[in-house]
Amino acid sequence: MQFEWTVFFGDAGDAEARVYVLAAPIVAGDPSTVDQAELLAGLKITGRVEGPKCRYSHTLPARIPVQFRGMKTTDGKSLLVGEAIVPDPNMWTPELPFLYRATVEVRRGAEVIASYEQDFGIRPLGVIGRRLVYCGKTWVPRVVNRDIVKPVVPLEEWRDAATAMSVVEPDDALCREASEIGVVLIAGVRQGPGRDALATVRRLSRYPAVVIALIESVLPLPPEFRLAARNTLLASWQPSPPPAEEADATDVFLATKYSFVRIGDLDTVWDSLRPVFAFSPLQNAHSLEEARARCDELQADLAGKCHPAGYLV
Numbered sequence: 001m002q003f004e005w006t007v008f009f010g011d012a013g014d015a016e017a018r019v020y021v022l023a024a025p026i027v028a029g030d031p032s033t034v035d036q037a038e039l040l041a042g043l044k045i046t047g048r049v050e051g052p053k054c055r056y057s058h059t060l061p062a063r064i065p066v067q068f069r070g071m072k073t074t075d076g077k078s079l080l081v082g083e084a085i086v087p088d089p090n091m092w093t094p095e096l097p098f099l100y101r102a103t104v105e106v107r108r109g110a111e112v113i114a115s116y117e118q119d120f121g122i123r124p125l126g127v128i129g130r131r132l133v134y135c136g137k138t139w140v141p142r143v144v145n146r147d148i149v150k151p152v153v154p155l156e157e158w159r160d161a162a163t164a165m166s167v168v169e170p171d172d173a174l175c176r177e178a179s180e181i182g183v184v185l186i187a188g189v190r191q192g193p194g195r196d197a198l199a200t201v202r203r204l205s206r207y208p209a210v211v212i213a214l215i216e217s218v219l220p221l222p223p224e225f226r227l228a229a230r231n232t233l234l235a236s237w238q239p240s241p242p243p244a245e246e247a248d249a250t251d252v253f254l255a256t257k258y259s260f261v262r263i264g265d266l267d268t269v270w271d272s273l274r275p276v277f278a279f280s281p282l283q284n285a286h287s288l289e290e291a292r293a294r295c296d297e298l299q300a301d302l303a304g305k306c307h308p309a310g311y312l313v
Contacts, residue, residue, distance in 0.1 A: 002026040005116045007102045008230040017089035017122050019049055021066055021082035021104050036078035043113060044068040045082035047104030052090040054098045055180060059090060066104055091135055092121025092208040094159060097182035121179065121208025130275050132309050141310040142295035143186055148282050149291055158183045163292045166312060169200060178209035189215045198224055205229035275309030278302055282313045
């Protein structure tokens, strides 16, 4: 039997963080024709969470057991739930990108049915009004489109410059390296024929470096996206703002066409109740320092006029 695995954290504070592991059976054909609860009867999740590790700091690693919390059924879909309570968690930040590893199994008695391993970070990031809040503090990212920086520079330079990277559908190697080094990624996700945006979002959400997934969409994102990326903020490009009853600043982050705006548009959109990134596109930059300086210029230009959640060039 194969499973779709999800590892994410829930409540996270200085004293402890709750880490959850979900294992949903992959059912061929129409899932509604299969009694998933019966399929999972007698199975349980076991395993451990180990860490943290960080290339810039050394700390005594812990080994925390994953406790089986039973089976959950929602909207006809059943899954197994495991939980580990991590004491005194080390948060993932660009300065100190601490990583933990979940090593888990689905068992029937002593028989191992399936196994899974994943590195993850505990990265408390959310939205309060127009602000991004990271580890309890207002966070204003400066973001540069990777494609404009020529020649390509190592990720260590992005970290040293305190600059987040905007990149379309980064591969696993880049996401993994950025998570280890401490470079924040804002990842674009394309939709269209032959593309599975949901699978891409699920893949990207495994990496703590990916803080925002920006999805091409003309409609509010369906709830499956939120469930696939519980610790990643989701953004959707839309041609017009959704009706008020469909707007949800928690689940549909940056959900209007005004999410990333050019300077000339700011006066017309500053009644937005969501975070807004000021956007001043560059065609190319001879160095990362040049592009990063443009973010600072953009911030200076807008000082006293408005307070963007971030700056993008």
